[in-house]
Amino acid sequence: MSPSxxxxxxxxxxxxxxxxxxxVVTTLLLVGMFxxxxxxxxxxxxxxxxxxxxxxxxxxxxxxxxxxxLARLLRGDPLRExxxxxxxxxxxxxxxxFTAYQAFLSTILSVILGVPLAYLLARYEFxxxxxLRSLTxxxxxxxxxxxxxxxxxxxxxxxxxxxxxxxxxxxxxxxLFTLEAIVIAHAFYNAPLVARVTLAAWESVDASAIETxxxxxxxxxxxxxxxxxxxxxxxxxMGATLTFVFTFGTFPIVLALGDxxxxxxxxxVFRLVERFDYAEAAALAIIELAISLTILYGYLRYExxxxxxxxxxxxxxxxxxxxxxxxxxxxxxxxGLGVYSVVAFVLFVVPMVSLVIASLTTDGGSWTLDNYRxxxxxxxEGAAFQVQxxxxxxxxLLFGVATLAVALPMGITVSVLTTRRYRGRKVVxxxxxxxxxxxxxxxxxxxxxxxxxxxxxxxxxxxxxGAIAIVAAHAVAAYPFVVRTVAPxxxxxxxxxxxxxxxxxxSRARALVDIELPLVWPGVVAGAAxxxxxxxxxxxxxxxxxxxxxxxxxxxxxERFIGRRLxxxxxxxxxxxxxxxxxxxxxxxxxxxxxxxxx
Amino acid sequence: MADSDExxxxxxxxxxISLDGVTRTYGATTAxxxxxxxxxxxxxxTLVGPSGCGKTTTLRLVGGFEQPTDGTVQLSGEEMVGVPxxxxxxxxxxxxxxxxxxxNVRENIAYGLNFTDPPDGQxxxxxxxxxxxxxxxxxxxxxxxxxxxxxxxxxxALARALAPGxxxxxxxxxMSALDAELRERLRVELKDIQQTLGVTTLYVxxxxxxxxxxxxRVAVMRDGRIEQIGTPREIYHQPATRFVAEFIGxxxxxxxxLVTVQEETLTVRLDGNxxxxxxxxxxxxxxxxxxxxxxxxxxxxxxxPESLLVDHGENALEATVESTEFxxxxxxxxxxxxxxxxxxxxDKTVGEQTTIGFDPAAAxxxxxx
Ligand SMILES: Nc1ncnc2c1ncn2[C@@H]1O[C@H](COP(=O)(O)OP(=O)(O)OP(=O)(O)O)[C@@H](O)[C@H]1O
Ligand SMILES: [Mg+2]
Numbered sequence: 001m002s003p004s005x006x007x008x009x010x011x012x013x014x015x016x017x018x019x020x021x022x023x024v025v026t027t028l029l030l031v032g033m034f035x036x037x038x039x040x041x042x043x044x045x046x047x048x049x050x051x052x053x054x055x056x057x058x059x060x061x062x063x064x065x066x067x068x069x070l071a072r073l074l075r076g077d078p079l080r081e082x083x084x085x086x087x088x089x090x091x092x093x094x095x096x097x098f099t100a101y102q103a104f105l106s107t108i109l110s111v112i113l114g115v116p117l118a119y120l121l122a123r124y125e126f127x128x129x130x131x132l133r134s135l136t137x138x139x140x141x142x143x144x145x146x147x148x149x150x151x152x153x154x155x156x157x158x159x160x161x162x163x164x165x166x167x168x169x170x171x172x173x174x175x176l177f178t179l180e181a182i183v184i185a186h187a188f189y190n191a192p193l194v195a196r197v198t199l200a201a202w203e204s205v206d207a208s209a210i211e212t213x214x215x216x217x218x219x220x221x222x223x224x225x226x227x228x229x230x231x232x233x234x235x236x237x238m239g240a241t242l243t244f245v246f247t248f249g250t251f252p253i254v255l256a257l258g259d260x261x262x263x264x265x266x267x268x269v270f271r272l273v274e275r276f277d278y279a280e281a282a283a284l285a286i287i288e289l290a291i292s293l294t295i296l297y298g299y300l301r302y303e304x305x306x307x308x309x310x311x312x313x314x315x316x317x318x319x320x321x322x323x324x325x326x327x328x329x330x331x332x333x334x335x336g337l338g339v340y341s342v343v344a345f346v347l348f349v350v351p352m353v354s355l356v357i358a359s360l361t362t363d364g365g366s367w368t369l370d371n372y373r374x375x376x377x378x379x380x381e382g383a384a385f386q387v388q389x390x391x392x393x394x395x396x397l398l399f400g401v402a403t404l405a406v407a408l409p410m411g412i413t414v415s416v417l418t419t420r421r422y423r424g425r426k427v428v429x430x431x432x433x434x435x436x437x438x439x440x441x442x443x444x445x446x447x448x449x450x451x452x453x454x455x456x457x458x459x460x461x462x463x464x465x466g467a468i469a470i471v472a473a474h475a476v477a478a479y480p481f482v483v484r485t486v487a488p489x490x491x492x493x494x495x496x497x498x499x500x501x502x503x504x505x506x507s508r509a510r511a512l513v514d515i516e517l518p519l520v521w522p523g524v525v526a527g528a529a530x531x532x533x534x535x536x537x538x539x540x541x542x543x544x545x546x547x548x549x550x551x552x553x554x555x556x557x558x559e560r561f562i563g564r565r566l567x568x569x570x571x572x573x574x575x576x577x578x579x580x581x582x583x584x585x586x587x588x589x590x591x592x593x594x595x596x597x598x599x
Numbered sequence: 600m601a602d603s604d605e606x607x608x609x610x611x612x613x614x615x616i617s618l619d620g621v622t623r624t625y626g627a628t629t630a631x632x633x634x635x636x637x638x639x640x641x642x643x644x645t646l647v648g649p650s651g652c653g654k655t656t657t658l659r660l661v662g663g664f665e666q667p668t669d670g671t672v673q674l675s676g677e678e679m680v681g682v683p684x685x686x687x688x689x690x691x692x693x694x695x696x697x698x699x700x701x702x703n704v705r706e707n708i709a710y711g712l713n714f715t716d717p718p719d720g721q722x723x724x725x726x727x728x729x730x731x732x733x734x735x736x737x738x739x740x741x742x743x744x745x746x747x748x749x750x751x752x753x754x755x756a757l758a759r760a761l762a763p764g765x766x767x768x769x770x771x772x773x774m775s776a777l778d779a780e781l782r783e784r785l786r787v788e789l790k791d792i793q794q795t796l797g798v799t800t801l802y803v804x805x806x807x808x809x810x811x812x813x814x815x816r817v818a819v820m821r822d823g824r825i826e827q828i829g830t831p832r833e834i835y836h837q838p839a840t841r842f843v844a845e846f847i848g849x850x851x852x853x854x855x856x857l858v859t860v861q862e863e864t865l866t867v868r869l870d871g872n873x874x875x876x877x878x879x880x881x882x883x884x885x886x887x888x889x890x891x892x893x894x895x896x897x898x899x900x901x902x903x904p905e906s907l908l909v910d911h912g913e914n915a916l917e918a919t920v921e922s923t924e925f926x927x928x929x930x931x932x933x934x935x936x937x938x939x940x941x942x943x944x945x946d947k948t949v950g951e952q953t954t955i956g957f958d959p960a961a962a963x964x965x966x967x968x
Contacts, residue, residue, distance in 0.1 A: 496697035499664050500756075502684040503691040504763060505714030514710070518701045 018509035019416065026413040029406065033472035034435050037446025044282035044449055056283040066268075066284070068094030091179065096287075099264040102179060102254075103247040106186035110243045113187050113347065114194025115236060116340045121195070122202035124337070125318035133199070134588040136192040140481075141530065141580045141587065143537025144189060145555040148256035149573040150351030151185050152176065152566060153358035160354050161346075177259040185257055186247045188347055193246075194239030201235035202228070207314045241299040245292045249439050252539040252555070256562055266540070269441050273544055278449055285442045293437060355577065359570035371571035389572060391550060392557035396536050396579075399471055399553060403535035406475040408528055411482020416512060418483065419490045432483065435476045443473050444541030466549040473541035478534040482527035485587075489520030522590035529590075533583035536576065613676025615640045615767055615799035616661055621670035623656055630656040632823040633670070638801060638816075643793055645802040647810035648820035649846070654803040657820070658769050661801060663687050674767060685714070687767075690760030690798075694772040696752045698744035704731075704755050705740035711763035718764040730758040733792060750781050757789070761796065768793070768800045774809065786813050807847045811835060819843045837963055844901045844965055849931070849942050852901045854968065857894050864959060867898065872937045877914040879962035897968040902957050904931065909945040911956030916941075920951045 046052055064071045069082045071094070092098050121133050154161055155175040162173065175181045205228050213223040251266035258267070265288045272281035321337075323330040362368045375389040414432045418425060435443070447469040493516060501511040517524060539555045546552040552560075554576050561569035614637035623631040631653040638644040646654040659665040660672055663684040672679045674687060690711075699707050708727045717726035731737050734754035744752055753773055760768060773789075774782045790813045793800050804810055810817050811831040818828045819842070827839040838844035844852055855867040858876060869875045879900060881892070892898065909932075918934035918941060929944040934955065943955055 494695065494697055496693045496695060497699060499662070499684065500691060500693065500697045500759070501699075501710065502664075503662060503687075503689050503765075503769070504711030504759065505685045506710075507685055508683070510714075515699055 018507065019413075019512070022409065022413045022509075023417060026410050026417075029410060029475075030432070033447075034438075034443060034476045037443055037450050038438060039446070040450040041282045041285060041442050041446040044279050044445075045286050048279060056279060057287065060283060060287060064094060066095045068092050068097040070094075070097075095263055095265055095268050096291075098262070099248055099250075099288075102182055102186075102262075102264065103244050103250070105179070105183045106190065106247040106250075107240050107243045109183055109187040110190040110194050111236060111240050113191035113340075113344065114239060115198055116337065117191065117195035117344065118198035118202055120337055120340070121199050123316065123318060124321045126321035129318075136196045136199070137587065138584055139189050139192050141533035141537070141584050142189075143252075143539065143555050143576055143580065144185075144250075145252045145256060145539050145558050146355070146537070146573050146576055146580070147185050147188055147351065148253050149558055149562060149566075149569050150355040151181055151188075151257055152562060153354040153570050154351045155181065156358075156566065160350060160357070176257065177262070179262060181257045182250075182254055182262060184347065185253045186243075186250065188351065189253070190239075190243040190246060191347075194236065194243060197235045197239040197242075198232060201232050203315050205231050205316055207316045210316070237302075238299070241295060245295055248292055248295075249288060251439075251441065252559065256559055266439065266441055269445075270543065273445060273448075274547070278445070281445060282449075285439065285445060289438060289442060292439075296437065352577065355570050355573050358566060359574045362567070371567040374568045375571055375575065389557060389568060392552055392554050392572070393575065395467075395551060396553040396555075396576075399467070399474060400532045400535040402471045403474040403478055404528055404531050406471060407479035407531045407535075408482055408524070410475065411479040411527055411531075412486055412517070412524065414479070414483050415487040415490055416516075419487050433480050436480045440473060440477055440538060440540030440542075441544065443476055444544035447473055447541070448544050466545050466551045470542055470545045470551055470553075471535075473545065474535040474538050475531075477538055477541070478531040481530035481534065482524075485523040485527040485530065486520055489523040490516060493519055526587045526590045529583040529586035533580045533587075536579050536583075612640070613673070614638055615642070615675055616644075616801060617673045617676075618657070618661070619671045619673070621657070621660060621667045621672060623653075623660060623665060624668045629823050631660065631667075634820075634823075634825055635670075636818055636825065636828055638799055640799055641797040643790070643800045643802065643813060643815045645804060645810045645814035645817045646820055647804055647807055647817055647847075648826075650805055652820040653823040654805070654820055655771055656823075658771050658801060658803050661767070662689055662691055662769050688765050689767045689769055690763070690765035691769040692753070692756045692760050692771070692773045694775055696744075696756035696773075698752055698755055698759070700744060702744075703740065704736065704742050704744065704747070707744065707755055708740075708758045708762050710759065715763040717762075726762060730762050733761070733795075734758045735788075749777050750785060753777065753785065757792070761792075761798070766799060768798045770800065770802045772804055774804070775806070782809070789813065811847070819846060821846075838901065838965055841899055841965060844963075849904045850901045851904065851907060851941050852899060852965070854897065854899050857892060857896045857898060860892055860894055865892065865898075865964075867900070871939050872916075875916060877916075877957075877962075878959050879914075879964070880959045882964045892964075892967065899965040899968060900962045901965055902962050904942040904944050905929075906961035907941065907943040907955050907957050909943055909947060909953055909955050911954070913956045913958065915954045915956045917952070917954055920947045920949050920953060922949060923947065 045056055046054070048055060060066050062071050062075045064075075067074070069085055069092075072082050073079065092101050117136070121129060121136075153159055155173070156162075161175075165173065175184075209227050210223050213227045214220070218226060248264075249266055250264055251270065254262060254264045254267050255270070258264075263271075265284060269281045269285045269288070272278075272284065321334065323334055359371050360367055360369070362370065375393065418429050418432060497515050497519075498508075498511045501515050502508065506514060536553070537555055538553075539559070542553050543556050543559070546556050554572055558569045558572050558576070561572065616638040617636070619635050621631060621634045622629065634653075634657060636644070646657055648654055656665060660667055661674075663679065663682060663686075666680075674689075679687065699710065702710065705727055708730055709723055712723045712726060717723060721729070727740065728737075731740060734757055736751060736754055736758070739747070739751070739755075744755060747755065753776075756773070770789075774785060777785065786809060802810075802814065811834070814831055816828060816830055817834050819826045819834060821842050827834060827843045829837070829839075834843065834847055838847065838850075841852055844850045853867075853869055853871065855869040855871075855877075858866040858868050861881065863881055864878050865881050866876055866878050869877060916936055918936040921933045921935045921940070923933070924931045930946055932943050932945055932947050934941040934943060934953070941955070947953055
């Protein structure tokens with residue numbers, strides 16, 4: 001290469017800076033789409049009438065409506081009076097109390113349903129095991145509003161469950177709008193997560209460790225207790241913690257499956273925003289964030305002390321599912337798994353099947369395509385403010401593509417920046433991945449109060465359209481998943497490959513395009529599928545930003561339809577299901593399983 | 600150092616590579632310390648030293664993959680601070696070759712031609728063919744790197760590095776993943792190619808034999824510093840430090856006190872046995888920094904095993920055979936001499952008492968202690 005060749009110098013100079021430019025643009029986007037809006041929420045909550053204050057927070061803390069018995073204590077009620085109800089196991093009536101209560105129950109149920117699944121997948125060989133294993137990633141792409149419609153379809157008075165019960169002369173059960181429905185829906189969502197992290201630990205148990213224990217005289221149960229269990233329970237705890245945090249911040253499921261008496265913090269935040277009580281909404285959202293982060297932080301502290309991840313040199317062998325002999329020892333666990341399968345089938349499969357059936361039937365129970373025809377109608381009879389189905393589908397697809405265009409380059413840039421070694425990389429890591437920990441409601445609220453309503457800018461008012469804000473919120477929620485699918489691949493690439501390319505004359509950016517990305521492209525495509533699925537299914541931020549505009553998406557439309565007409569809601573649910581299933585297949589084929597990377 | 604003087608450059612021509620006081624630290628570790636050397640145009644220069652001594656780091660500093668903490672790196676007289684690797688006009692071959700797995704052999708070799716026009720007005724395709732035949736891989740262009748043997752991969756990597764016609768070739772232990780026989784064959788080929796092209800080459804290896812075999816000059820490194828720079832013969836016959844004497848080939852190092860200093864010879868009372876006095880040739884003046892050698896000085900000198908002769912009367916040492924090692928051409932004998940181990944070549948049986956001696960000219964004075 002001759003450095004003086006004039007044809008090349010200009011392009012060189014651009015290329016040489018390309019990565020730096022990308023890094024700067026990504027930083028600006030991250031600030032504009034995430035840190036500035038979140039900052040706006042904090043300002044809203046902490047600055048009242050131009051003065052910094054903790055007043056709003058103190059009010060919340062002392063309000064029994066939010067904090068129940070704790071608030072009564074803080075208000076100065078005597079402990080003697082508060083203690084009995086504090087210690088009772090009744091469902092708390094305060095909002096934070098109820099939120100924690102349902103999250104706790106959801107976590108228990110998710111663990112109960114998730115661990116056997118991990119056991120089945122880790123210890124037994126059967127047809128479809130790999131498929132079943134891949135399906136545990138579905139919760140990451142399945143919009144929660146979809147789960148809600150599925151449950152509505154399943155448990156409605158003439159849904160499959162009550163029809164089946166009626167056939168046996170039982171029922172009907174009224175599960176809708178109950179705590180039970182919410183907890184079961186949460187388990188649908190989170191049990192696979194628990195299963196996934198537990199499975200990863202189970203598969204990394206080294207068979208020779210167990211064999212050593214057995215050779216030293218431990219029976220099979222004792223060996224399990226002494227060798228396997230200690231390796232599993234940190235993972236079960238991780239699954240449980242994540243489930244608790246996720247369900248503590250639950251929103252669409254409770255919005256769709258709960259009623260006025262079942263209100264979680266996020267639903268309350270949403271109601272406050274609807275009533276234009278922005279400051280209160282902001283303060284409450286921050287309280288929720290603080291609680292979630294405290295739990296996560298506590299867990300991470302615990303996990304740091306526990307790290308004993310032994311990469312299983314030789315994983316445990318899998319047994320055939322068909323019992324090799326008819327002894328109690330062979331039969332008991334398999335019968336247990338059989339019972340589990342029935343429960344799991346009802347929980348995981350029936351809602352999705354009911355969704356499809358409900359979309360194809362009329363209220364009277366006869367087959368129809370009316371619900372789908374309705375989706376294509378541009379103008380719905382009735383008031384103009386009603387949500388129209390076709391624009392919702394169109395918007396969802398448009399936002400999905402736009403989000404892809406923003407989140408994919410961002411995710412790749414962050415992946416490159418976080419896999420290189422340099423001082424302060426940890427900080428970059430945290431800053432870049434923070435959006436994972438912050439609820440969509442906060443981002444949505446921040447975007448709504450900041451850019452959407454307008455930012456004063458030296459006398460000008462900078463107003464960003466609802467559509468852009470929605471894409472921004474989706475991109476922020478989605479790009480960390482690109483990092484998760486791309487970064488491990490980059491990390492595992494031999495750095496000598498890039499160095500070779502550069503010694504041959506390629507700029508850093510060119511080496512990324514020519515060498516690194518082609519070698520990790522499955523991860524890139526899987527990341528893209530994640531982005532699309534997350535954008536299509538995003539609810540929390542979208543519902544805030546779309547209110548009062550015509551920018552609503554499929555999940556929002558579903559939520560609006562649910563209350564009035566289940567049929568169209570289920571039909572749109574099926575469309576959503578198809579789109580997210582396609583994303584799932586892409587992720588699964590190309591990189592969902594990538595080295596078990598924490599997903 | 601007569602040999603190296605010959606290739607010293609005329610004042611107006613800058614060396615192809617020149618390092619001046621280069622230091623590179625990583626936190627508390629100093630990988631490379633105060634390293635200075637100059638490689639002239641077309642020279643084959645080798646860095647050799649034990650594992651962890653800083654060879655790779657030095658090479659990476661030249662390549663621009665690392666920046667010096669202190670000191671300067673120049674290529675063809677141009678200061679290289681802040682110049683990225685792609686603008687340094689280098690070719691590099693790593694130990695694991697780092698072939699691009701998603702490209703076939705031809706695409707690998709052609710990759711650098713995306714950024715540089717092939718030399719001599721060749722087309723890209725012609726250039727690739729030329730290199731394929733240079734490294735003896737005609738017809739292999741369509742193969743995937745994964746389906747090649749280690750030796751073939753190594754040649755592809757070499758061809759890829761040479762394709763753009765770099766002015767400096769950097770090689771980091773390119774042979775160490777190959778078996779011994781192949782290694783010897785390939786190093787002859789490598790030297791041939793290097794001489795044909797006349798490309799300045801910086802070669803890194805921990806194999807001292809390899810270093811001596813292919814280099815024009817060798818720098819021996821230890822703990823981040825350069826111990827000695829010289830031609831293979833100088834390094835072998837006139838080691839400048841005890842470390843070099845012992846690292847390069849087998850050696851017997853003695854220490855002792857100068858009893859007499861004469862015109863031609865020195866007599867030394869050996870520390871290993873105070874009653875033994877030997878006579879060795881006096882080195883040329885000026886070799887020792889702090890003035891000429893004087894009676895009473897303590898010195899270090901060495902004698903190669905092949906120059907220590909069994910049953911030799913001159914400078915006789917009484918020793919016992921400890922073990923023997925049959926090496927094919929010769930047998931290497933380990934002797935115990937007053938609790939110290941000596942290595943000689945010869946034919947003896949274990950336990951045998953023997954007298955060994957040497958010609959005064961066979962001893963090389965390393966340094967004054
Ligand atoms: N990126 C780095 N960070 C920290 N220390 C490093 C780094 N690179 C090298 N070192 C340290 O610098 C010293 C020299 O390393 P270098 O790789 O240059 O040795 P080497 O001579 O090539 O050894 P080898 O023959 O084993 O390849 C070692 O102690 C090594 O641990
Ligand atoms: Mg090295």
